[in-house]
Each structure stands twice: as C-alpha cells, then as structure tokens.
Amino acid sequence: MHPPRPTYIVGIDLGTSHTVAASVGVAGVAADIELLNMAQRSTAGEVISQALLPSVRYQAAPGELGDSWQQPWPPQGADVQAPAVIGRWARDLGAAVPGRLVASAKSWLSHTGVDRTAPILPWGAGDDVAKLSPLAASASYLAHVKAAWDRAHPEAPLHQQSVVLTVPASFDEGARALTLEAAQLAGLPGVQLLEEPKAAFHDWLVLQGEQLAPQLADSRLVLVVDVGGGTTDLTLIRVAKALDGGLPTLTRTAVGEHLMLGGDNMDLALAHQLELAFADEGSKLPAQRFAQLVQRCRMAKEQLLAADAPDHVSITLLGGGSRLLAATQTATLTRGQVQQQVVEGFLPPAQITDLPSKRQGALRGFGLPYPADAAISRHLAQFLSLQAGGALPDTVLLNGGVFHAHALVERLTDLLSRWRGSPVRVLHNPHPDWAVARGAAAYGLARVQAERQAASEVNQPAAQAQKAPAAIKNSIPHIGGGAARSYWLLLPGKKGETPQGLCLLPRGTEEGVRIVLSGRRFALKLGQAVRFNLLANSQSHAPVQAGQIAPLMGDGWVELPPLATVLPAPEGVAAAQVEVQLQACMSEVGTLEVRCVAVQDAAQSWLLPFAVRGAVSSETIAVSADASSAEGQKSLNSLAAKLPEAVALIDRIFGAQAQEVTGKEVRQLRPSLEKILGPRDSWDVGLLRALFDALLSRAKRRRRTADHERVWLNLAGWCLRPGVGAELDGWRITQVWALYAAGLGHAKESANWTEWWVFWRRVAAGLNEAQQMELLEDVADQMQKAVQQTTRSGGKTSHGSYDDMLRLFAAMEAVPWQYRQEMGQWMLQRLKRPDETVQTWWAIGRLAARQSLAANAHRVMPPEAAQEFLNATLAQDWRKNETAMFAVVQMARMTGDRARDLPDEVRAQVLEKMRSSGAPERWIAMVEQVVQMQAEDQKRSLGDSLPPGLVLL
Structure with missing residues (x-):
C-alpha cells in the first residue's frame, strides 16, 4: 500500500531559542499559511497555547513537579524517575535552577568537538541531574511539535504530512545528518531540510503577493542576515528581472561559514560585565550561579532593547542552600549598558576591508566553540569582500529575534550603506520570530505548485499550458542556486606538495542531479575500514566541473566529517575488493549523498555515511592542522613503496x-x-593505523608462541594508541574488544600479562563505559592479589606488575567519576605505606584531572570531589616529589569551563606553592591560564607519547 497523500505542508523552525511551526494545505495558497499554537505549561497549574515553544528542557528532580509534568503530554524520553518539561514552564524553572536546564541544544548539535549522541546536557550539571544528548534534546522538541500537531489535526498526523525542517545555511553535512536523525527519533522519518535564510526570504516573498515584481524591481543583490540565538547566517541572493514582466529570477549565490554567534553570546557578554557585582573581589561566580546570571541577563536584554524599554532593570541572584534568601544579591543593568555591550560589542564600526580578530575574546563559556571575534560587522565585511565579487548588496532582509532591537537594525544598515556609498534598502520583516517557519511552509507549497505546473505542461498543449494571471498571482518564485558549496575528495599526494582534490559536486548543482565520476575509478575494500576525506568550499567562484582535479589552494576550505565505514564483504569472505566509481548528488532532502557504484554491476552500490557519531570531546584528541588527514594521506603515500614490505614482514x-x-x-x-619505516616514534597516524589493520587481520595467529603473543600485543597497542583520534577507530576497538573475552593464550607467562595490561592501557581511551567497567573489575581483582605480595618480590605476580595495573586503573576515564573517586581514596590509603610506588601519585593526578584524554568532559571529577586529592598532594614536599607536583598540575589545570575549573582561590594557593617549589614555567602557565599541554608533558600525563599528527586540544 502507498502511504496516504499529505494534505498539509508543515514548516518547522527548530531554533536555538524557540521552535515554531507553520502550515498550509497542499491545495491552498500562500495567504493561507498559519502558525501552529502549541500547548505547553506556563506554571504547575496552567497550560497555554502559543506559537513560540522555547527550545529548552528542564530536567526535574524526582517528585519536584508532582504529576503536572505529564500533561498535556510527556515529552520524549521522560519517565517517572526523570521527569522533564519543555517550553515556557521549563524556561521559567531553569531561570531559578539553571543547572537543570538544557539550552542551546542546536548549538551543541553542530559542535564537532563533542560526542553529540552522548548524554552531556545540561552541561556541567551535577550527577543528581538526569542528562541527555544534544541529539535526544533536539528530538524531544520535535516530538513536542508532533504531539501538538496531532492533537490539533487527529485526521492528519504529522508523520503523514510534507514536513520541511530548517537548518542554518552554515550547518555542515554532519550537523544536517544529525538533524535528520533527530527528526526520525521524533517519529518524522521523511522530512526535507531547508536553509533558514532562504526560508526567511520565502516568507517575505509570499507576503508581497501581486506586488512582488514591483517590490524587487530596483533590487539586484539581496543580503539576508539571520541572527538567531546561537548562529549568524549570511546569504546572498541575486535578483534578475523578468523580461516579460513576470516574476523575477532568484538565485542564491553565496552562504557564509558556520558562525556560532548570536543572542546567546550577547547574554554571555552581559553576564561577564555584571559578574563583578555578584562575585567576591578577584574571584568568579561558581558555574551554577553564573548560569543563573546568564538567564537573568537574557530576560533583561529583551526588556531593555524593546521599543518601549525602561531605563534600567534590576537583576537578582538568589543564594544557595540554607542561605537562599540571606545571600540574595541585586544589581542594576541599564539600557545604556546593554546598548554599549550589544551594539558596540557585536556590531562595532568597521571597514569593508576589516577581518575578524583571531584572538579569543571573553565569550568562553559552557564548552561551546564560540568564534574568537564577537564582532558580527567584521565577519560580515569579510563575507562580502570574498563573495560579492566587487558588487555590494543594495537590499537587505534582517531576520532573528535580536533585530527587535532598533539600535541593532540602525547600526547594521548604516554600515552597509557606508560600505556601498549609498543607502541600502531594508525589506520589511513584520515577524522575525516566525518568518523562518512560515517561509518553510511557503517553500514546500512552491514545490507542490512547481510539480503541478510541470504535470500540466506535460498533459496540455504548450499554448494552453501558459500560466493564467491567477496562477501568477498565487505562485511563489523558486530560489535557485543549487548547492551552496563545491565538494571535493582529497587525493593522496607526495609529501611537501600542495594537496590536490577531485571535484565531486560543483557549486550550484541542483538538488536531485546525480553526478557519476566515470573518469576515475577506485578500488574499494569490502570487509575492511575505508575512508574518503572530503572538503567543501563556499568562497571560490572559479568555475569547476565534476571530476576536475585541482590544487586545494586559497581560503574557504572546510574539512567535512569524513565518509568512513566498513562495508560488508560477501558472505564467508573475510575481505574483498571491488572496482567502483563515485556518484554524488545533493539529495532531495538537502544533504550531500555519496555512493560507490560497482563498475561491473551498476545495480550494486554502497551509500557512504558521514562519520558524525562518537566524536571526541572538546579537550581530546584531534588531527592537528599541520598533520591533518590530508597530511596523513600524503605521508602514507610517501611510504607507499615501503608499506608492502612492512606488511610482508608482519605476514x-x-x-x-x-x-x-x-x-x-x-x-x-x-x-x-x-x-x-624509520623509528617508531616517527610513525604518523595514517601509517600506524595501516600497520594495526595488518596486525588485526592476522590476530588469530598471535598465540603461536608466547613470543608471538607478547610481540603482537606490544606492537598492536602502539599502533592503535590511544584508541581514538583517527576515523574508524571505533570499529577497530570493536574488533579488539572481541579478543578480550578470549584472554591470553599463554597466561602462565608473567611478561605476557604485562603486555596485556599495557595494551589495554594504551587503547583504553577508545573503550566505552561498559567495556571499561568490565576491565576495571578484572584489574581490581588482580591488583588485590598484587598488593598482597611481599616487598621483596616487588609486588609482582604471575599476572603482571602492580605498577602496570595501577596505570591501567587510572586510564579508565569513561567510568562514572564516583568510581574514580573511590579508586583514588583507596590509593591515598596505600600512600601511607612506605613501600608504595611513586606511580600512585601519577595515577591520582590522572583520576582527578581537569581535562580527560578521550572521555567527554562531563566525565571529569567535579572540583569539590577532587579537593581531597588536591589537599593530600599539597601536603607533599614538591621539591622531593616532582610526580606529586605534576599530579597537582593536572588537578588544577585551567580549562576555561567553570563547571570543571577549581575555584580561583584554590588555584591561587596551588600557584603560590608551585612558585615557591621551583615549578617549571610551563606548568605554572597551565594552572594560570588556558594553554595547550606541551608534548613532553602529554607523554608524562598519558604514559605514552601521542602519535605524530594527533594533538590534545
């Protein structure tokens, strides 16, 4: 049976601050577009319906909300043990208890530095708060919209309608793929994606009705500036006047790069300014109270930027615990302060030749990668200089809640007018809060009209198929332009040469057009890890063709999540190879789609998914800029002649x-x-993983002799260390974990046990929580046996040395921090023994470190829990115990994230003792400010050097 035909087109704006939905019947006209009023709680006893659904979720404590949270319906993923509410009431509850508020999920969904599928929100919340992933949070907002729609339209459930979901134009393919996944989790499997600036312009177009052509008669280049809660989106649309007096031709010619800069940053800047009024002199507010201040500043900003703004607003912060009222503090925020901070801070005067600053400003907070320069004006100048091709926009459309502030509108239009030397025309946007949702519905309607027109032209003679006046009146012009970026496959090249790329999809390629690169073939390995490194460019206007090979030079290159997977081999075959061609298209739903098509059988093809899951954390391993995947490919290519010889030796x-x-x-x-191959310390990531894959495919023969087993564990662990950082490492870890249950083949050999523990320590960062917990239990049992040995034996047993087990113990970063706290307390007791090893101080430093290696930052032990280990370490004489001093460096290191950093006064105490103990300046710098750990300290911290090409961010 065919699914029911949709009766409605529904546009959904899944915004950072608000979610909005609008709809129109498939047989309707643009004038029929209406907003969906969504039921949501405003208080414990009141349910209201309004078009704006705040995109926030409050993770309540058990029993906190009674039964009211279950009405009008339970949000997705909530249960009795972890109740949650979404929308207006959630926002108000979160203003009082910000540590339980999930906010800015959309920004987190585009944050490539964290695992966006891991439960990390609310960021920095305590362990008494149930957490969820950015993906799940986004899905829950869409599920709320679906429930609201289904209640209002029981005869036409949302999953059966044509749904258009908007995303920032600057979202990369990974963020778009996750947005589609969020929709699927919410029960909306067939949505189409649309860029938000295009949607906002569509809304303006439909509002013009019959006056559209005259309204755009004097416009040739329209700039859409969409500043939302979390992002700034820039889009240029060229207008070509119709020769026959009909509708103009509209072509999107450029989009800006991803810019995580919006209303959230303005709130953060105001909170930084007011913090001095609430914090003790020389210190900062704790993370929870600072988050509360940010919420208060958000509400005050909206009041003070309104048309009828008061002169000032009082901002009050409640105390905590038993001092809830006694410690309450109040400060005043004036309209002038907001004007200064928001207008001068985010839209300062700039020249068209100005470039954004590279130095990090004061907008660090909550773990999100905000840009170094908060000046939207300088980002805009750079965008226009690169994209406009000498012609500056004569027309501008402003969208987003921040443009309710007249001062921001005036400053931006003044800048544009000054740059072009004549006034810029501002298109009237009567409702910037819901223009995107309305425009998405209008876009869907335009597609339906186009399909009907195409069908009409097929079924009628050309003379009869001309549009009637009424059809022109009700039609919505299509915004063409196709793909906003060109997409390139990185080709391996010789070391030192400029990297080259193969154009997969030229900029401007229309949706649904499939391009097969027939002139180049690839040998695709089945049953083994494969990876294609992709880049996109939105700045270069040089014409290119699909299949063209060109040097990757100039600005504007953005590395995309790679296409990485393990494609199934034929049944009963461990690995196979097939000759393929690549096929690329911008899919109908608005995402890049790349397939491998078999040369011998075109019916056989494999869709290559983007590697967007299991991303490493913001303080973890990433490929460095000068040894990126491109460099890794070049290095591997330069060793191509030697690699077969090395694999033959392994074989x-x-x-x-x-x-x-x-x-x-x-x-x-x-x-x-x-x-x-040269010294093993010089083997880079690409070479290491190639050698590991050769060892993995021969793992069954590792048990031939005790020597075979020891050598395999030693070499395989070295080549896979630290278990993350290269694409497909997750797949590799899955393969080696299958070896864990089999254990050692030569278990009576103590040296083999040593290599066994070293192997798992080296790759531990890639293990998940369940795997680390299983390993933890086993090593704890063996450690108990080791500590029972006599001092004379050095703590050695037939199962390896105590020190090796201790180091593995400390590498378990994915287990809940309470387990690591318990381990550390046991170690503190052990340190009372005179024969305890210095490695124990190293282990304590790892257990309570502020920055983890590969676990997400939400796994870090909270500062208050780490205090007892810090105190014990402070009691040591660091001139005699340098290992203890380095442990303190790890425990007190500054991250810039209030949820993890120790209080300022505690770090000051640490710094004072470090200076008096003669600590190296680089160690002092790590405690005093946010800096990158140097290679020698990385090696000391991790117990091994990192592979060349991987760095700790």
Missing part, C-alpha cells in the same frame, strides 16, 4: 601459512620494521 610472523621463523626473529619484529 611472515603472523601470516596464515606458518613459516620457519626463530624466536629471535619474532622478538625482533619491531626493530625490523623500524629499519624499513
């Missing part, structure tokens, strides 16, 4: 056919590889 030791090799040859495998 000689671990291959399927047992060869006559001596124990000495087995033990000399690593030195032999170094003769071919």
Whole structure:
C-alpha cells in the first residue's frame, strides 16, 4: 500500500531559542499559511497555547513537579524517575535552577568537538541531574511539535504530512545528518531540510503577493542576515528581472561559514560585565550561579532593547542552600549598558576591508566553540569582500529575534550603506520570530505548485499550458542556486606538495542531479575500514566541473566529517575488493549523498555515511592542522613503496601459512620494521593505523608462541594508541574488544600479562563505559592479589606488575567519576605505606584531572570531589616529589569551563606553592591560564607519547 497523500505542508523552525511551526494545505495558497499554537505549561497549574515553544528542557528532580509534568503530554524520553518539561514552564524553572536546564541544544548539535549522541546536557550539571544528548534534546522538541500537531489535526498526523525542517545555511553535512536523525527519533522519518535564510526570504516573498515584481524591481543583490540565538547566517541572493514582466529570477549565490554567534553570546557578554557585582573581589561566580546570571541577563536584554524599554532593570541572584534568601544579591543593568555591550560589542564600526580578530575574546563559556571575534560587522565585511565579487548588496532582509532591537537594525544598515556609498534598502520583516517557519511552509507549497505546473505542461498543449494571471498571482518564485558549496575528495599526494582534490559536486548543482565520476575509478575494500576525506568550499567562484582535479589552494576550505565505514564483504569472505566509481548528488532532502557504484554491476552500490557519531570531546584528541588527514594521506603515500614490505614482514610472523621463523626473529619484529619505516616514534597516524589493520587481520595467529603473543600485543597497542583520534577507530576497538573475552593464550607467562595490561592501557581511551567497567573489575581483582605480595618480590605476580595495573586503573576515564573517586581514596590509603610506588601519585593526578584524554568532559571529577586529592598532594614536599607536583598540575589545570575549573582561590594557593617549589614555567602557565599541554608533558600525563599528527586540544 502507498502511504496516504499529505494534505498539509508543515514548516518547522527548530531554533536555538524557540521552535515554531507553520502550515498550509497542499491545495491552498500562500495567504493561507498559519502558525501552529502549541500547548505547553506556563506554571504547575496552567497550560497555554502559543506559537513560540522555547527550545529548552528542564530536567526535574524526582517528585519536584508532582504529576503536572505529564500533561498535556510527556515529552520524549521522560519517565517517572526523570521527569522533564519543555517550553515556557521549563524556561521559567531553569531561570531559578539553571543547572537543570538544557539550552542551546542546536548549538551543541553542530559542535564537532563533542560526542553529540552522548548524554552531556545540561552541561556541567551535577550527577543528581538526569542528562541527555544534544541529539535526544533536539528530538524531544520535535516530538513536542508532533504531539501538538496531532492533537490539533487527529485526521492528519504529522508523520503523514510534507514536513520541511530548517537548518542554518552554515550547518555542515554532519550537523544536517544529525538533524535528520533527530527528526526520525521524533517519529518524522521523511522530512526535507531547508536553509533558514532562504526560508526567511520565502516568507517575505509570499507576503508581497501581486506586488512582488514591483517590490524587487530596483533590487539586484539581496543580503539576508539571520541572527538567531546561537548562529549568524549570511546569504546572498541575486535578483534578475523578468523580461516579460513576470516574476523575477532568484538565485542564491553565496552562504557564509558556520558562525556560532548570536543572542546567546550577547547574554554571555552581559553576564561577564555584571559578574563583578555578584562575585567576591578577584574571584568568579561558581558555574551554577553564573548560569543563573546568564538567564537573568537574557530576560533583561529583551526588556531593555524593546521599543518601549525602561531605563534600567534590576537583576537578582538568589543564594544557595540554607542561605537562599540571606545571600540574595541585586544589581542594576541599564539600557545604556546593554546598548554599549550589544551594539558596540557585536556590531562595532568597521571597514569593508576589516577581518575578524583571531584572538579569543571573553565569550568562553559552557564548552561551546564560540568564534574568537564577537564582532558580527567584521565577519560580515569579510563575507562580502570574498563573495560579492566587487558588487555590494543594495537590499537587505534582517531576520532573528535580536533585530527587535532598533539600535541593532540602525547600526547594521548604516554600515552597509557606508560600505556601498549609498543607502541600502531594508525589506520589511513584520515577524522575525516566525518568518523562518512560515517561509518553510511557503517553500514546500512552491514545490507542490512547481510539480503541478510541470504535470500540466506535460498533459496540455504548450499554448494552453501558459500560466493564467491567477496562477501568477498565487505562485511563489523558486530560489535557485543549487548547492551552496563545491565538494571535493582529497587525493593522496607526495609529501611537501600542495594537496590536490577531485571535484565531486560543483557549486550550484541542483538538488536531485546525480553526478557519476566515470573518469576515475577506485578500488574499494569490502570487509575492511575505508575512508574518503572530503572538503567543501563556499568562497571560490572559479568555475569547476565534476571530476576536475585541482590544487586545494586559497581560503574557504572546510574539512567535512569524513565518509568512513566498513562495508560488508560477501558472505564467508573475510575481505574483498571491488572496482567502483563515485556518484554524488545533493539529495532531495538537502544533504550531500555519496555512493560507490560497482563498475561491473551498476545495480550494486554502497551509500557512504558521514562519520558524525562518537566524536571526541572538546579537550581530546584531534588531527592537528599541520598533520591533518590530508597530511596523513600524503605521508602514507610517501611510504607507499615501503608499506608492502612492512606488511610482508608482519605476514611472515603472523601470516596464515606458518613459516620457519626463530624466536629471535619474532622478538625482533619491531626493530625490523623500524629499519624499513624509520623509528617508531616517527610513525604518523595514517601509517600506524595501516600497520594495526595488518596486525588485526592476522590476530588469530598471535598465540603461536608466547613470543608471538607478547610481540603482537606490544606492537598492536602502539599502533592503535590511544584508541581514538583517527576515523574508524571505533570499529577497530570493536574488533579488539572481541579478543578480550578470549584472554591470553599463554597466561602462565608473567611478561605476557604485562603486555596485556599495557595494551589495554594504551587503547583504553577508545573503550566505552561498559567495556571499561568490565576491565576495571578484572584489574581490581588482580591488583588485590598484587598488593598482597611481599616487598621483596616487588609486588609482582604471575599476572603482571602492580605498577602496570595501577596505570591501567587510572586510564579508565569513561567510568562514572564516583568510581574514580573511590579508586583514588583507596590509593591515598596505600600512600601511607612506605613501600608504595611513586606511580600512585601519577595515577591520582590522572583520576582527578581537569581535562580527560578521550572521555567527554562531563566525565571529569567535579572540583569539590577532587579537593581531597588536591589537599593530600599539597601536603607533599614538591621539591622531593616532582610526580606529586605534576599530579597537582593536572588537578588544577585551567580549562576555561567553570563547571570543571577549581575555584580561583584554590588555584591561587596551588600557584603560590608551585612558585615557591621551583615549578617549571610551563606548568605554572597551565594552572594560570588556558594553554595547550606541551608534548613532553602529554607523554608524562598519558604514559605514552601521542602519535605524530594527533594533538590534545
């Protein structure tokens, strides 16, 4: 059976601050577009319906809300143990208790530095707060919209309608894919994506009716500036007047890069300014109270920027605990202060030649990657200089809630007029809060009209198929332009040469047009890890063709999430290879789609998914700029002639056919590889993972002898360390975890146990919580046996040394911090023994560190829990115990995130003792400010060097 035909077109604006939905019947006209009033609680006893659904979620404590949270309906993912509400009431509750408020989920959904599918929100909340992922939070807002629609239209459930969901024009393919996944989780599997600036312009178009052509008669280049709660989106649309007096031709010619800058940043700037009025001199507010201040500033900003704004607003912060009222503080925020901070801070005067500053400003907070320069005016100048091709826009459309402030509108239009030397025309936007949702519905209606017109032209003679006047009156012009960026496949090249790329999809390619790169073929490995590195460019206007190879030079190149997967091999075959061509298109739903099509059988194809899951955290491993995937590919290519020789050597030791090799040859495998490839410390990420894949495919033969097993564990662990950082490492970890249950083949060999623990320590960062918990239980049992050994034996057992187990213990960053706290307390007791190893101080430093290696930052032990370990370490004589001093560096290191940083007064105490103890300046800098850890300290912290090409952010 075919699914029911939709009767409505529904546009949904999933905004950072608010979510809005609008609809129109498929047989309707633009004038029929109406907003959906969504039921939501305003208080415990009142349900209201309004068009704006605040995009926030309050994670209540059990019993806090009674039963009222379940009405008008339970939000997705909520249960009796973890009640949650969405919308107006959630926003008001969160203003009082910000530590339970999930906000800016859309910004987190586009944050590539965290695992957007992990439960990390509310950011910095205590363990008594139930957390959820940015993906789940976004899905819950869409589920609320779906429930509201289904209640209002029981005869036409939302999942059966044509749904257009908007995203920022600057969202990369990873963020778009996750937005589609959020819709699927909410029960909306067939949505189409539309860029928000295009949607806002569509709304303006339909509001003009018959006056559209005259309204745009004098416009040639329209700039759409959409400043929302979390992002600033810039789009240029060229207007070509119709020769026959009909509707003009509209072409989107450029979009800006992803700019996480909006109303949230303005609130943050105001909170930083007022913090001095609430914090003790020389200190900062705790994370929870600062979050409360940000919420208060948001409400005050809206009041003070309104048309009928008062002169000032009082901002009150409640105290905490038993001092709730006694510690209440109040400060005054004036209209002049807001004007100064918001207008002068975010739209300062600028020249068209100005560039954004590269230095980080004062907008750090809540773990989001805000841009270094908060001046939207300088970002706009750079965009126009690069994109307008010498012609500056003569018309501007402003959208987003911040443009309710007349001062911002006036400043922006003055800047544009000054840059072009004549006044810029401002298109009237009567409702910037819901223009995007209305425009999405209008866009969907335009598509329906276009399909009907196409069908009419097929079924009628050309003379009869001309549009009647009424049809022109009700039609909505299409905004063409196709893909906003060109997409390129990075090609391997020789080291030192400019990287080259293969154009997969030229800029301007229309949706649904499939391009097959028939002139180039690839050997695709099935049953093994494959990866294609992609880049996009929205700045270059040079004409290119699909399949063209060109150097990747100039500005505007953005690295996309790679296309990475393991494609299934034929049944019963471990690995296979097939010759393929690449096929690319901008799909109908608005996302880049790349397929591998078999040359021998075009019916056989594989869709390559973007690697957007399991991203490493904002303080974890990433490919560095000078040793990125491009550099890794070049380096690997330069060793291409030597790699087969190295793999052949591995195959000689671990291959399927047992060869006559001596124990000495087995033990000399690593030195032999170094003769071919150079010192192992110089092996970069691409080479390491290639060697690991060769070892993994031969893992079954690792047990031939005790020497084979030791060498395999040592070399494989080195090549996979630290278990994350390269694409497909998640798949590799899944493969090696399957070896864990099998255990050692030569378990009576103490040296093999040592390599066993070292192997798992090296790759521990890639293990998930369940895997680390299982490993933790096993190593804890063995440690208990080790500590029972006599001092004379050095704590050694047949299961390896105590020190190796201790170091593995401390590497378990994915387990809940309470377990690490318990481990640390046990270690503090052990330190009372005179024979305890100095490695215990190293382990304590790792357990209570402010920055983790690969677990998300929400796993870090809270500052208050780390205090007892800090106190114990402060009691040491650091001149005699440098390991304890370095442990303090890790525990007191500054991250810039209030949820993790120690209080200022505590860090001041640490800094004082470090200086008096002669600490290295680089250690002092790590406690005093946000800096990158140097390589020698990374090695000391992790117990191993990082592979060349991976850095700690």
